[in-house]
Structure formats: structure tokens, C-alpha cells
Amino acid sequence: MRTFIQEIADTIRKDYSDWDNLTVIFPNRRASLYFRKALAEQLDAPRWSPAILSVEEFIGSFSDLKEADKLSLIVTLYRVFKRVTNSDENLDHFYFWGEMLLRDFDELDKYLVHAAGMFKDLSNQKELDQYFDYLTEEQKQFLIDFWQTVDFSSSASKRKFLELWQSLYPVYIAFRQQLMEEKIGYSGMIHRHVAEQIETLIPAGKKKEVGMRYVFAGFNALTAAEEKIITWFVQHRDAKIFWDEDAFYVNEPHREAGTFFRQYRKHAILGQTFPPEPAVYLGQDKKITVLGVPQKAGQPKLLAQQLDATLRAQAGNNSVERTVIVLPDENMLLPVLYALPPSLQAINVTMGFPLVSTPYYSLIDFLFELHLHKRKDEFYYRYVLALLNHPYLKARVGEEAAQWREFIQKNNQVHIAPSFFEKKHDLLEEIFRIVPTENFLAYIIGIVESLATSSEAGGLMEKEFAFHFHRILSRVQELTTSEPMELRMQQRMFRQIVRAEKVPFSGEPLKGLQIMGVLETRNLDFDHVIVLSLNEGLWPAAPRQSSYIPHNIRRAYSLPTSEHQDAMYAYLFYRILQRAETVDLYYNTEPDVLGTGEMSRYLYQLIYEANWPHERKVLYNPVQVHEAKPIAIEKKADVLEKLERYFGKALTPSTLNTYLECRLKFYFKHLLEIREPDEVEEEADARIFGNIFHKVMELFYQDLRPPAGEWFVKEEHFINVGTKLDRFIEMAFRQHFHLPDTKKFEYDGRQLVVKEMVKRFALKVLAHDKAYTPFAIELLEAKNFTTTTSVTQLGKQLSIVMGGLIDRVDRKTNTVRIIDYKTGKDENKFEDIPSLFKRDQKRNKAAFQAMLYAWVYAQRNAGQSSEVKIQPGLINRKEIFKDDFEYGLYLGKHRLDDVTSMLPEFDRHLQTLLNELFDPTQPFDQTDDLKVCSFCDYREICAR
The missing domain is CATH 3.40.50.300 (P-loop containing nucleotide triphosphate hydrolases)
Structure with missing residues (x-):
């Protein structure tokens, strides 16, 4: 089937011999290219082409006004608006409304609206009150932000807003006047200028006008200005119009596709350019x-x-x-x-692609955020990690970018100095440096240029993206010379411009x-x-x-x-x-x-x-619901080999707690070592609070340790405790965030709260310790608090290491206290020894840990006097602030001064547990208590 363009080309070849004086006008340039090709295919010998123009080019040729770019127009409108309304709004706040105003002005002119009358109606108080409902919530919020005084529930505010609304017509007039003086304009202004003065413009601008022939092709929804101009050419220059229509939608009034053709067919002049009946294409077989x-x-x-x-x-x-x-x-x-x-x-792409969907947009926005969130010349980790993870940087820096990300996360670097990136990569040195606000846009432009001109710059598409961002940033940079902007204002300006821009792919x-x-x-x-x-x-x-x-x-x-x-x-x-x-x-x-x-x-x-x-x-995928099947990992040779790590590595209380909670979770976490990735911990959550507190207590008692001899703690050691704690708390925070001693530490946000909580808790613990003096410290934060025990596996005796990190062991006369600090809500009570090994949520994990450490201590000191009392216990935040707090574990309501007599029973249950753990016939299966699965990291694997 012949195309619309081919039909026009055929008509032009047959009916128009003088192509030198022929102008063919299409709605856009793209149709012009296809028409030129179709026309060439009709010829058997070379000849000069007629003038082929888009409607914008055609109308613009009759005016000496040049169409300006949108940003220049909005800046001019902003200055006019400030002058007319005496407003002191910033340009970045005005941009949204300026864009909307410019669109409205453009439509007013293209549709030849009587602006004075329309703005008068628009500013009528009664109508304005009625029409507030048409504004969306977003637009109301913009109005509130823009004028600061709008209250849609107050009639006084509406009147004040109305005064500003009434200034729109003076702004419109002043804006057009300013553009006329500069010999520039927006599209609608140029169209209106030509439409209203067409009688005088055409003879003056075209000396050969009478002999010229015009063909308009492919138009549908004409603006009032286009309609007036085309009508004039039909009436006064015998112009021809080729309409691309079909009877399917033109002859049926209810079909909206034919709305404009039905309207133009009734037009006094344009109606004569239509054929009697529309063509029939859509009814043919397809x-x-x-x-x-x-x-x-x-x-x-x-x-x-x-x-x-x-x-x-x-x-x-x-x-x-x-x-x-x-x-x-x-x-x-x-x-x-x-x-x-x-x-x-x-492949040829002919369309616009939103700039906000390109990687360059996210990169530049991250650069803004990087510098907006820096603290005293140090960069905030979130935006450092975001940039290191950006595809452009990863492509140029390589695998080292992942290593630096891992280092920052593992070492909990919340704020990173520019020196961290020195001599690592030229691009990173260029990005991670301190830049004054007045040079910031030049800094970003330099980065875009570096990326676009590097050997890894990618294909033509990436270079096209870079070109457009370079142009936008350069324009914003020019603006800052006349309209100074803070960095956040520059970012808002950049975002607003880019969101309305597209990359016009054309091949x-x-x-x-x-x-x-x-x-x-x-x-x-x-x-x-x-x-x-x-x-x-x-x-x-x-x-x-x-x-x-x-x-x-x-x-x-x-x-x-x-x-x-x-x-x-x-x-x-x-x-x-x-x-x-x-x-x-x-x-x-x-x-x-x-x-x-x-x-x-x-x-x-x-x-x-x-x-x-x-x-x-x-297209669909059949839904097949698979019932979640139980998972059980048999202890085959490879699994037993993984268990052998506990022949030398300590089997800790927390590891055994995990096993008692769920055997499969133990397998995932401790044998397969499936872990969540490291993340930077800037907020002081409960875990970090516990770590800081433990470190502070360690630093306090380490400071009392003599160079040699027994480690005694006396009452006089507790002088100026508050001052000491301030110093130790800062040291603990420094170690947590891996900060050098030369760098001043400043508490931010929740860190201040945590500091005070740690200090209060530590003061209370030390007050009880002072009352307990004198006592001697045997172990403090000892990582090798372990012993060995044996289990039977396939008839063989295996030696297993048991224990872990003990917070503190101290001695007073014949009582040894095994102390575990707990900063959470752990209970210090349990029912009996068997309850510590039950697989249910009522089991006291903290008491199990304390008893296990007591058992380890007894194993390590098996030859000591039978008169020595072993007293495990929790120093927990939940209990220590009570007036009747007493250290120790409670069996029911009875406080345990010595658990030595209970350790044989504990040992029997422990041996049973260990034999089960190392038993090849007992698989690692799932818990039956589904409540345990609610907060399990591996619940997605189990589909529970």
C-alpha cells in the first residue's frame, strides 16, 4: 500500500512543474526527510528539490524574532516577575511556576486568546474562590512554599493571593515587551506575531510571494494561529492542503480521533480543501x-x-x-x-529519552549530595558508597572500588576524609576533594568531561548523554554569575531543568x-x-x-x-x-x-x-504453588568435615544457643557461614550500645591493672569516676568508628544519647563494684576462656573446645564471680537445669551462657579447693537500677551463691547436647516452633 508521503510526492511530481517556487510544509522535520526520499524515487533525472519546511520553520521565516531556549526565557520571565511584583523569591523556587507560566503564555498566544479579558476573568475573586478546587494537593503545596502566605482555608489569604494573581497580566505584557526589545521570543509569541500581522509581514519579507506555491500536508490539531495562517495562504495564495484522514473515525461523530477533521470540514475556507469523502484504509484487511x-x-x-x-x-x-x-x-x-x-x-531511534533516566543524572545528583552532606571537610559514607557503586566509576576504577567499599563498611567509616582517596585513582581524587561553592559547577563539569573523554567512555549514546548534561550545567553555571545560589539551590535548579529535558535521539x-x-x-x-x-x-x-x-x-x-x-x-x-x-x-x-x-x-x-x-x-506463566517441604541436612562426610572446626575453635554459648533454637539455622550460620553483608553503623542501636559499654568497662579496669602482681580493685580506685568515664567512652567510640587519635571526635545525634546511657549504666555498675571492694580481677574480656571436653562419634572420642569471651571473672575471699554484662532485657532467673536445654522460647539464653561459663571455669580449675564458691550472674540494665538489686542468678526466687553442686547435672545435659550435635545420624533440621522463624535471617530459604 502506498504511504501518505508517497501519495503527496506523486501529486507534486504530476501537478507542480515549477519546484523552484514551491514550498511544502509538514508538521515536523521527520516527515520532510521521508518526503524528500519519496520525491527522489519518483524522478528519472536529477532536479532541484522544492523548499521543504516544518511548520515552525515556515512560520518563523516571516518573523524577525528568533526563538530562544526555555532556560533563557524562564530567567527573563523571573526577572520581569520580580520587577513587576516586587517579589524577592529565589530563582530555583520560581522555576516550577515560571515553567508553568511560560507554558500558559505560549498557549495563550498560539490560540490567539484575548489575554486581558482572560486574566481579568481569572483574577475575579468569586471565580477564584470557586476554582481553588481544581488545584492538586501538590500544586497547593507549591503555592504555599512559593508565596509563603497562602492558606486555602482563609479568605484573607485568598485575597492576598489574589493580588499576586492579578499581577499575571502585567507580567505577561512586560515579559513580551522585554522579549521584543531583545528580538527573541517563545514559539507562541512568534506564531501570534505572524498570525496577527500576516498581511504586512508577507509582502515585506517575500518579494516573489505572488508567484510562490504552497502545499500543507499531514496536519490535524491546528492551533488558532496555525489555522489563521494556513487559512490566509489557502485564501490568498491558493495553497493546497493534503489531509491524512480516514472514514472510520471522521464519519462517526462519537469517535474522538476525527474531532478536528469534522471541525475543519465545516470551516468556511479550510472545508473547501477536503475531498468529498474521506479515504477508507482502516476497513481493509490487516x-x-x-x-x-x-x-x-x-x-x-x-x-x-x-x-x-x-x-x-x-x-x-x-x-x-x-x-x-x-x-x-x-x-x-x-x-x-x-x-x-x-x-x-x-536500528534507528527517533524519540526523546528522559535525561533523569540516564546514569549521568544519578551520578551528578550523588555529587551534589556528597558535598551537601559533608561534615568539616569529610564526606558522609552513604554518598561515598553510592558513588563507588555507580556503574561509571565501577567501569573506570575496576575491582578496587569494591575493595574500598568493603573497607569502609568493615571498618565502620561514617565520615571519610579526602586523603583516603589520595594516590588510589585519578578519577577518585578528582571526585573526592573539597570544592568551594562558587567553583562547584565547574568541578562537576570537569568530572563529566573526564568521563566523556576517557578511553572507557562507552558508545555514542553515553557521549550524547554527557553532551546534554555538559550543556545544562554550563547554563546553570552562567546563571550563578548573575543569580548567586547556595549549593542546595544549584541542585534544585539542576533537578528541575533536567526533569523537563530529553535526549532527542535522531539517526x-x-x-x-x-x-x-x-x-x-x-x-x-x-x-x-x-x-x-x-x-x-x-x-x-x-x-x-x-x-x-x-x-x-x-x-x-x-x-x-x-x-x-x-x-x-x-x-x-x-x-x-x-x-x-x-x-x-x-x-x-x-x-x-x-x-x-x-x-x-x-x-x-x-x-x-x-x-x-x-x-x-x-502470555502467562502457569501458577504452580509448591508446598514448602521440610529441609533436613544429612551429616555426610562434607558436613562432618565442617564440624571438625570445633576441634580447635571454641564452641561458644551463643553458638550452642543457636543450635538449641534451630539446628538448621546453626548449619546455615556457623557451618556454611552465610552472613548478611557488612554495613556502616552510624546510628547507635542496641548492639552498638552493648559493644560501647563493654569496651568502656574493659578500659576502666585495664587502667587499674598493675604492671605485675595481683590485680586488686580498691575503694580509692573509684575517685573521679565521671571524668574517667568521659575519657573511656570517647576512646570506645573512636575504636568503634576506627578514628585516629589525632582526629577530634564529635558526638552526633543518637551518639549523644548513647553516651549518656552508657555513662549512667557504667556509673551504676561501678557504684555496686565500689561497694563490693576489695576484690581481685582474674580475667577481663578474656577471649581464650575455654576448656576441652570429649564426645563420642562413630565409636571414637573427639576432643571439643568449649568456651568463648568472658566479660569478667573476679574473686573475693572464697567467692569467684563470673560476670556477664547484659545491656538488653535478659532475665537472671531460670526454673531448673533441664529448662536451659529445652527447645522453646521460654528458655533463658543468658542464664544458659552464665552457667556454661561457670562450667568452663570449674573445668579449668578442677584442682582448686572445694570451699571455693562459683557464682555466675548477669549485670543487666533491667535489674541494676532497682534499689534491691543483688548480683547472681536466681533459681526460681532463690539467689544462687554457689552453683558448684549444680554443675554435674549441667554437664550431663551438655554432654547429651554435644553428642547430638556431633551424631552423624542426627540431621540439621528445622525447628518446630514457628515463632522462632519470625525474626530469622534464613526464613526466606525455608519459605516459612
Whole structure:
């Protein structure tokens, strides 16, 4: 089937002999390229091409105003706004509203609205009160942030806001006047200038105007200015118009795709340019397939499979050049490009890709955050790790980046000095350095240049990203010379500009597979049309209220509304199908976070209203619910080999507690050593509080240790305890965060709370210790508090190391206290020895640990006097602040002064437990108590 462009080219060749005086105007440049190719194919000898222009170029040629870029326009608008309203708002706060104002001004001019009347209506108090409801919550918040005085529940605030609202028309007039003086303008301003003065502009600007011929092709939704200009050329220059329409939607009033054509057919002048009846393309046979795919990620994969099969079946016939992939969702571009089959020799992308979706955006934003969160010339670890994990840095720095990340996490480096990165890598030295605010944008521009020009810079796409960010950053840098900004303001400015920018990919449009956005398909026809993401909210796009002008006033002044947008997108949908032979329409069958899971209304119309022959397929994976089966790890040779580590490594109380809690958890944690990755711990949680407290107590008593002889603690050692604790607490924090002694330590946030909690707890413990003096310390934070015992395995006696790290062992006369500090909610009571080995949640883990250490002490000192009392106990935060606190474990309500008589029973239960642990016939299986699984790190593996 001949395309719309080919039909025009054929008409031009037959009906227009004087191409030197012929101008052909299309809605966009892309159609111009296809038209030039189609025209060339019609010729059998070379000749000069007629002038082929986009409508923007055509209208702009009649005005001496030059269209300025958006940023320059918003900055000019900002300065005019400040001058007219006497506002002192910052540019970064104004940008959002300036962008909206500029859009409204552009529409006002393109639709030739009587601005004075419209702004008068807009500022009417009664109407304004009525129309506050049209603002979204986000816009109300922006108003509150912007003017600081808006209160939507107060009539006084509304009146004050109204005064500012009434200034919009003076701002509009002053803004246009300023642009006229500078000989620049925005698109709508230029269009209005030409439309209102067309009688005088054309003869003055075009001496050969009377002999010129004009052809307008492919237009649909005309602005009022375009309509007036085109009408003038039809009426006064006998211009021809080629409309691309179809009877399917034009002849049916309820179909919104034909809204504008039905309107123009009734136009006094434009109506004469239409043929009597619209063409009929959509009624012809087409192979239409509707494909439902779960989730966005599945669509590119299925597309690639089907495209590859098509290419293999049609090898050698160049059908790929007549194939287009239309992407209503711009974020699908990269997934589609990565999924396309390698057999494709040429691909052309003609669409915009959001800059916020590029790696450069996240990199630059991380750089802003890195410097915004630095503390006294040191960088906050979160943004250091984020940058080291960024794909651009990982690609250039290599595996060493992972090593430095691991070092920072393992050593708990919350704040990192720039010296950490010295002589590690040139790029890292360039990034991690202190930069004054006034030089910050130059610093980022330098990094972008380094990345873009390095040997690992990637392909053309990466360089294109870098070019656009370099341009934006340079513009913001220019702005800071006239509009000084703090670093946070620079970041907000950068974010707002980038969020509205897209990378306009444009390659060789006449070669290879075509990938386009929705708007880029205008006037173009393809044999094979593939559309992805045909979901409501994507195509048609969701209506957005980003305008000062409420819906009712827009309708009253014939400005575009959501109905206008719906009609335009409906036309684009049906137009791309008109001349196609094969159509594949993909949609997402599952809702995502944006709620775009509903099939597009166009698909519903195609399936149920048009009733065209089609094939509908839904891709799905059959749901197979597998019951979680019990997991049991048999103690085969490899597992028994792992258990042998406890022949030399101590089997600690916490390890045995894990085994009693769940055998399988013991296997995962202590034999397979599956651990969560290290993370930097900046906040002082309960575990860190415990570590700091233990270290402080160790430092206090180490400070009392004599060079030689017995380690006695006396009452006089407790003088100036508070001062000493302050010093030891700081030392403990330094060790926790691995800070050098030369670096001053400052407490932040919760660290101050933890410091006071540790000091209070330590003061209370030391007060009890002072009352207990004199006593001698035998062991303090001893890591080798172990003994050996034997178990039987397959008839052999195995020697097992038992014990671990004991907080403190002290002696007074014939009583040995085995002390375990507990900063949590641990209980110091237990029912009996068997209860310590029960596999349920009532088992007292802390008491088990204390008794095990008592057993270890007894084993280590088996030859000591029988008169020596062994008194294990907990010094816990829960009990020590009570007035009646007494050290020791409690058997029921009875405090234990000596547990020596209980140790044989404890030994029997312990031996039973150890024999079970090393028994080859007892697998590592799951606990029966599902409550234990609630907070288990391995519950996902067990599917519990």
C-alpha cells in the first residue's frame, strides 16, 4: 500500500512543474526527510528539490524574532516577575511556576486568546474562590512554599493571593515587551506575531510571494494561529492542503480521533480543501495481534523473540525498513534496545529519552549530595558508597572500588576524609576533594568531561548523554554569575531543568528498524507496526493539570483541554494503523506502581467496537504453588568435615544457643557461614550500645591493672569516676568508628544519647563494684576462656573446645564471680537445669551462657579447693537500677551463691547436647516452633 508521503510526492511530481517556487510544509522535520526520499524515487533525472519546511520553520521565516531556549526565557520571565511584583523569591523556587507560566503564555498566544479579558476573568475573586478546587494537593503545596502566605482555608489569604494573581497580566505584557526589545521570543509569541500581522509581514519579507506555491500536508490539531495562517495562504495564495484522514473515525461523530477533521470540514475556507469523502484504509484487511504480557520487562523480551522469528522467515527482503516499534513509554527504550536480536544490522531511534533516566543524572545528583552532606571537610559514607557503586566509576576504577567499599563498611567509616582517596585513582581524587561553592559547577563539569573523554567512555549514546548534561550545567553555571545560589539551590535548579529535558535521539531515519515515540509517528506509514505499552495512562497519556488556568476558563477561551489531548492521541493511534498490513499491539496485563495496568481504551475500541478481525494472545506463566517441604541436612562426610572446626575453635554459648533454637539455622550460620553483608553503623542501636559499654568497662579496669602482681580493685580506685568515664567512652567510640587519635571526635545525634546511657549504666555498675571492694580481677574480656571436653562419634572420642569471651571473672575471699554484662532485657532467673536445654522460647539464653561459663571455669580449675564458691550472674540494665538489686542468678526466687553442686547435672545435659550435635545420624533440621522463624535471617530459604 502506498504511504501518505508517497501519495503527496506523486501529486507534486504530476501537478507542480515549477519546484523552484514551491514550498511544502509538514508538521515536523521527520516527515520532510521521508518526503524528500519519496520525491527522489519518483524522478528519472536529477532536479532541484522544492523548499521543504516544518511548520515552525515556515512560520518563523516571516518573523524577525528568533526563538530562544526555555532556560533563557524562564530567567527573563523571573526577572520581569520580580520587577513587576516586587517579589524577592529565589530563582530555583520560581522555576516550577515560571515553567508553568511560560507554558500558559505560549498557549495563550498560539490560540490567539484575548489575554486581558482572560486574566481579568481569572483574577475575579468569586471565580477564584470557586476554582481553588481544581488545584492538586501538590500544586497547593507549591503555592504555599512559593508565596509563603497562602492558606486555602482563609479568605484573607485568598485575597492576598489574589493580588499576586492579578499581577499575571502585567507580567505577561512586560515579559513580551522585554522579549521584543531583545528580538527573541517563545514559539507562541512568534506564531501570534505572524498570525496577527500576516498581511504586512508577507509582502515585506517575500518579494516573489505572488508567484510562490504552497502545499500543507499531514496536519490535524491546528492551533488558532496555525489555522489563521494556513487559512490566509489557502485564501490568498491558493495553497493546497493534503489531509491524512480516514472514514472510520471522521464519519462517526462519537469517535474522538476525527474531532478536528469534522471541525475543519465545516470551516468556511479550510472545508473547501477536503475531498468529498474521506479515504477508507482502516476497513481493509490487516493482520492484527493483541498481546498481553505481564509486567513491563516481559514486553521487550517477547518482542525480541517474535522479531527474530520474523527476520529469519523474511531474510533478504529488507522488510525491516518498513517496520516501526512505537514506544508510548519512553523508559522502555533502553530495555528494548538491549533485547533486540543481534541479527538486526541497522536500528534507528527517533524519540526523546528522559535525561533523569540516564546514569549521568544519578551520578551528578550523588555529587551534589556528597558535598551537601559533608561534615568539616569529610564526606558522609552513604554518598561515598553510592558513588563507588555507580556503574561509571565501577567501569573506570575496576575491582578496587569494591575493595574500598568493603573497607569502609568493615571498618565502620561514617565520615571519610579526602586523603583516603589520595594516590588510589585519578578519577577518585578528582571526585573526592573539597570544592568551594562558587567553583562547584565547574568541578562537576570537569568530572563529566573526564568521563566523556576517557578511553572507557562507552558508545555514542553515553557521549550524547554527557553532551546534554555538559550543556545544562554550563547554563546553570552562567546563571550563578548573575543569580548567586547556595549549593542546595544549584541542585534544585539542576533537578528541575533536567526533569523537563530529553535526549532527542535522531539517526538515519531512512534505514533499518525504526524505533519512535508516539508524536514522532505523525505522517509516517509502515507495513509492520509494533506498539508497546498500550495501557491507559501511557497511550493515551494521563491528563496533567500543569497550568494556572482552570478547566472552565480554558474551555471558555478555546484553549486545549484534556478532551483536546484525547482527540489528538486517538488520531495518532488510528493513523499509524491506517496503511499498515501487520499490527502487533502489546499491553501490560498487570498493574504497576503507577496503576497503568488497564488495557488502553483504544484496544477496547479495536476489539469490541470496530470489531476488526484480530488474534488475541496473553502470555502467562502457569501458577504452580509448591508446598514448602521440610529441609533436613544429612551429616555426610562434607558436613562432618565442617564440624571438625570445633576441634580447635571454641564452641561458644551463643553458638550452642543457636543450635538449641534451630539446628538448621546453626548449619546455615556457623557451618556454611552465610552472613548478611557488612554495613556502616552510624546510628547507635542496641548492639552498638552493648559493644560501647563493654569496651568502656574493659578500659576502666585495664587502667587499674598493675604492671605485675595481683590485680586488686580498691575503694580509692573509684575517685573521679565521671571524668574517667568521659575519657573511656570517647576512646570506645573512636575504636568503634576506627578514628585516629589525632582526629577530634564529635558526638552526633543518637551518639549523644548513647553516651549518656552508657555513662549512667557504667556509673551504676561501678557504684555496686565500689561497694563490693576489695576484690581481685582474674580475667577481663578474656577471649581464650575455654576448656576441652570429649564426645563420642562413630565409636571414637573427639576432643571439643568449649568456651568463648568472658566479660569478667573476679574473686573475693572464697567467692569467684563470673560476670556477664547484659545491656538488653535478659532475665537472671531460670526454673531448673533441664529448662536451659529445652527447645522453646521460654528458655533463658543468658542464664544458659552464665552457667556454661561457670562450667568452663570449674573445668579449668578442677584442682582448686572445694570451699571455693562459683557464682555466675548477669549485670543487666533491667535489674541494676532497682534499689534491691543483688548480683547472681536466681533459681526460681532463690539467689544462687554457689552453683558448684549444680554443675554435674549441667554437664550431663551438655554432654547429651554435644553428642547430638556431633551424631552423624542426627540431621540439621528445622525447628518446630514457628515463632522462632519470625525474626530469622534464613526464613526466606525455608519459605516459612
